[in-house]
Amino acid sequence: MISTGNWKACKEYMVEGNRLSVAEGILYFGISNVYPFIKSLKKQHIIKKSPVTMARILTRINNNDRCKVGRMPNLPVSDINMTEWWISR
Numbered sequence: 001m002i003s004t005g006n007w008k009a010c011k012e013y014m015v016e017g018n019r020l021s022v023a024e025g026i027l028y029f030g031i032s033n034v035y036p037f038i039k040s041l042k043k044q045h046i047i048k049k050s051p052v053t054m055a056r057i058l059t060r061i062n063n064n065d066r067c068k069v070g071r072m073p074n075l076p077v078s079d080i081n082m083t084e085w086w087i088s089r
Helices: 005-015 022-029 034-041 054-062
Strands: 047-053 081-087
Touching (some): 005 022, 005 034, 022 054, 022 081, 054 081
Antiparallel strands (some): 047 081
16 A cells, blocks of 8 residues: 555544545545545455445534535435445454
8 A cells, every 4th residue: 555644544544443435535634536545455454335325425524524515505415326435344
């Protein structure tokens, strides 16, 4: 795995049992493309994934930060599907 601080922090976050989405990778860790990170993590851990709605991810983000849709108040966040990953235990 590339040894950057962002990736190390993100790995620790996931090892603690947290789930990660693209939005959280960007907002929390500054990882603009989480796919290479997930690919490298698969070499060390069993990674599971599932589709979830954007609304669920925004709700989870809002537990830690304040994040809202902004200029697109009619964005159908409950109809937009995203992917979240987690380390299988």
